[in-house]
Amino acid sequence: MTNLALFDLDHTLLPIDSDKEWGRFLVRIGAVDGPAYTKANEAFYQDYSTGNLDMPAYLRFCLAPLAQYTRDQLDTWHAQYMKAIIEPAIRAEAIALLNKHRIAGDLCCIVSATNTFVTTPIAHALGIKHLIGTRPATMGDYPNARYTGNYIGTPSFREGKISCTETWLKTLGKTWGDFEHSFFYSDSANDVPLMEKVTHPVATNPDEPLRAIALARRWPILELFT
Numbered sequence: 593m594t595n596l597a598l599f600d601l602d603h604t605l606l607p608i609d610s611d612k613e614w615g616r617f618l619v620r621i622g623a624v625d626g627p628a629y630t631k632a633n634e635a636f637y638q639d640y641s642t643g644n645l646d647m648p649a650y651l652r653f654c655l656a657p658l659a660q661y662t663r664d665q666l667d668t669w670h671a672q673y674m675k676a677i678i679e680p681a682i683r684a685e686a687i688a689l690l691n692k693h694r695i696a697g698d699l700c701c702i703v704s705a706t707n708t709f710v711t712t713p714i715a716h717a718l719g720i721k722h723l724i725g726t727r728p729a730t731m732g733d734y735p736n737a738r739y740t741g742n743y744i745g746t747p748s749f750r751e752g753k754i755s756c757t758e759t760w761l762k763t764l765g766k767t768w769g770d771f772e773h774s775f776f777y778s779d780s781a782n783d784v785p786l787m788e789k790v791t792h793p794v795a796t797n798p799d800e801p802l803r804a805i806a807l808a809r810r811w812p813i814l815e816l817f818t
Contacts, residue, residue, distance in 0.1 A: 596771040597693040598757065598786070599720075600778035601704040601711060604796045605686045607817045610678065610714055611654060611706040612637050617673045624657050643781060643801065647749045651707075652741070655728050658709060659741035666709070666739075674713055682717060685816050690718060693775070699764075703757055703776070703786065705749040709739070724748050724756045753786040777814065781805060 602609040615633040619626045632653055639645040658666060693700050701722035702715050708725040715723040727744040730737035748756040761767055768774065774790040776783070781801035787793035795806035796814045806813050 594771065595693075595696065595698040596768075596774040596790070597698040597700045598703050598774070598776040598790065599690070599700070600776075600780065600783055600796070601702050601714065602706060603779040603799075604777055604816075605690070605702070605718060606678070606681050606714070607683060607797070608677070608681050609637065610710055613677050614673060614710050615654065617669070617677060618657055621669065621672075623661070623669065640780075640782065641799065645749075645782075647705075647747050651726060651743050651747060655707060655739065655743060656741045658728055658739035663736040663738060670709070670713060674717065678714055678717065683817060686718070689777070689814075689816065690720065694719075698775075699766075699771075701757075701760065703748060703753050705747060705753070705782075707743070722760070724753070724760050750782055751785045753783065754789050757786065757789075778802070787811070 599605055602611065612633060615629065618624045619630055636645065636650045636653060640650075690700065699722070700720055701724060702711065702718070702720050703724045704711050706725055707728050708723065709728050711723060711725045726747045726749070729740045729742040729744045731740055746752045746755055758767070768789070773792055775792045775794060776787050776790040777794045777796040778787060779795070779797045779802065780799055784802070784805060793811050794814050795802050795811050797816055798806055798813060803813065805811070
């Protein structure tokens, strides 16, 4: 029986937050109002870190710039962002962890709250076929349709990661019961709902709230980026 291996992205497989760094990149290239965007970006990140993030408000904020530019322009910027920010942050330790599960024949998927515009090329760079992320809405269902600034469906955040994962599994004709073992690697206490759902939660580079939970529940702690 194939096992299921789920991975958070930011501060788990990457030692950075890809969403926050995308915002910083937009500031550097002048695509957004620098001072105002930086202040809001930092405030939302602090709310996330303390478990107080208003996800709909954050999504309105971070998806708004996507609606202001064509897909071609956004893709050009994203390629620059990948080269400057993401590729240098891909660590051998993360690739080794992914390879361990791939070699074992596990079904691997990244489950991130970050939107799929930002994360899809990152998943490709990590060699992961399956990605669950918050989906930005577009003005049509044709290639290169412009983004609207809104999102589709349930954000893959907190309990939403469970429902989004179950929806994805259904597209593969699978349920949790099809796996003898299921793993979820995450750094954040925001991900405790999905960590409680799998058979093998692994606190990976955990923040302090998750570290305390992991110690109390005797979950394994993996310091991937020591």
